[in-house]
Amino acid sequence: MCGIAGAAGTPDTSEDTKRMLAALGHRGPDACGTYQAQGLSIGNTLLKITGDMPQPLVGKGALILNGEIFNFRELAAEQGIKTNSDTEVLFSLIEAKIKNGETPINAVFSTLSGVNGDYALAYALDKEIVLARDPVGVKPLFYSLDNEVEKPKINFASEKKAFSSQISCIKPLRPGRVMTFNILNGRLEEKSLNIEPPEERISGEHEAASYLKAALEKAVEIRLTNNSGIAFSGGIDSTFLAALAKSIDASISLYAVGLQNSHDLVQAQYAAEAADMKDSLKTRIIYPEEIEAAIPDVIYSTESTDPMKIAIGLPLYFVAKTAKEDGKRVLLTGQGADELFAGYSRHEGFFEQGPEVLDREICSDIKNISAVNLERDDMVTMANSVELRVPFLDKEVIRTGLAICPELKVLKRDGLYIRKYILRKAADGLLPSELLWKEKKAIQYGTGVQKVLDRLARDAGFSKREGNHIEKYLKQVAADHGFDFIIG
CATH class of the missing domain: 3.60.20.10 (Aminohydrolase, N-terminal nucleophile (Ntn) domain)
Structure with a gap:
């Protein structure tokens, strides 16, 4: 890197x-x-x-x-x-x-x-x-x-x-x-060199889960080094990666951040214990003052004042910082799982419109994931001289994921949706059932960072009622630090 x-x-x-x-x-x-x-x-x-x-x-x-x-x-x-x-x-x-x-x-x-x-x-x-x-x-x-x-x-x-x-x-x-x-x-x-969707599809649940687990296991194995860590929130994506990594390297370290008593810290501790990885977990409580101090660095790193990019970039910035302080140079994340296996709530609507619509949107998500997520994640981790690795976006994992029929990615039972269904089935037997089916908050909410940004913007005099108050605040921070020239 x-x-x-x-x-x-x-x-x-x-x-x-x-x-x-x-x-x-x-x-x-x-x-x-x-x-x-x-x-x-x-x-x-x-x-x-x-x-x-x-x-x-x-x-x-x-x-x-x-x-x-x-x-x-x-x-x-x-x-x-x-x-x-x-x-x-x-x-x-x-x-x-x-x-x-x-x-x-x-x-x-x-x-x-x-x-x-x-x-x-x-x-x-x-x-x-x-x-x-x-x-x-x-x-x-x-x-x-x-x-x-x-x-x-x-x-x-x-x-x-x-x-x-x-x-x-x-x-x-x-x-x-x-x-x-x-x-x-x-x-x-x-x-x-784009990865094209395969012509042959995998429609059998057992076959799809087996192929996916094998591809993901290999993707994790080839990305591990003797100085690797995993960004860990306790959700299905990071917990699945952690369990696969543990079977290869029992000394793997997991890193979770959040405000005191935040959802992500509580969930990370719960998941690590349930997955018998309690001793591998390293948590860091981040305080509002730290978040405020880090905002200029994250704006500079991401070259953006987009509120979503900053709200998501801040927790990962602190995860990478913690891993770096712990001697790690490589950080594995679960990025790409939501895009490839229909993990967002909007995918439910596409599913209702028909499998082919959901399929098309998943392909679009993968096509656009770089500009939406990957450039941001690379830059906040590299701001700490830590390399980002994303097993869910391994070439073979993507090929397998695109081959799996969309009907196996979103399931509707008793009026409720189960998103990333086939990914959960692939982890069955490796993770306890209480972790397989649990939903998790988005990182900006689960860590409490979004709430801090909201308060900082209001304290700076930007009215929530007038709209875009966080973006206005971030633009002021960028201007105060002379970052206007790098903002896209």
Whole structure:
């Protein structure tokens, strides 16, 4: 995990890249490296998780990678490569294809087609820069492009705050996109790595639960390291992950935060005890004064004053902070379970309109999860130099989830809805029944953070009756701290 950045076609690409990397120091406190060729420069800040390979990797071309390739050992074995670095495996595969005559975009695209991982990367060769992002968009990547001038220009970075205030029209590279930019003529070419819904569906309950449990178990296993923790709220998503992780690593730590006596702290303690993981749970009481003090950091991290993003980002920020203080560098979360298995109340309405409507909305949720949730979560965890990992958004878990018929995701019994039904069935036998069917509050309400934001906004003089009082308060905080230039 790290931060990546680069520039081409600018007056001083090397200085531009170094300035952007300085703004991304929180993403990689362990090392910083750059590569420069005529007309372009790329670089990264490194947070060491897998291997000890400095970046950029340089051969015929140069590669920088933000993220993790979870099946790199299998890929290395297939190619006879001996290394403990996922970046080196990826680089070797791309370079081999280049030597066989493939274009840079085709070499990167065909390599990534066989990858299971969360990543954003840049590969530079001669006069081309190839940018790529994982199919769901777990890892962020933004760029600014000017290819309608005599000398085409491009800048890219892991976060928008790294760009110069003079740069406009900063856009995210869409999830699953591989894009090449020619720095001589400004020509663009794109390919798509998106995960497509399968044609064959799984309609049997037992079969679906079995396949899902197996896929999720593997997804958890390949994401665990000796310095991993789990963001734990006591709901079905995080408790299922915790139980699977415990079967692999009995020393796994669980982290829960909330105001004193808040729903999430009470539920986390109850769930940890019921799942026989009481000794693994580490709780942190957060006080209103701490929340108020952290708001500028979370606004800066998320580059937003959207009330929902801040209300959800704050608890995860404190979870990541607690895990970091406990020596952890990796944090697993249950993000993606609600989108993939119909966990929101709005999914009930889609279910009533018909299975095909619910199916369509689930696909839409997965397609849009990066902009809605993942970029926020990545940035608040990386503000604490902690890497976010999301087993529910593993490539095989997504394929399995999309294959499961929507009728198994929402069930209606005696006039009541059971959301995420098949996920609960997959956890049956691993978790006690009192946890399987229990509903949980959304994190901003369960931790008490929403209530604190409401009070802070009213205390700052913003009337709830006039509407948008929390957003007005957050915009004032951003303005007071000079963050206006990064707010999207």
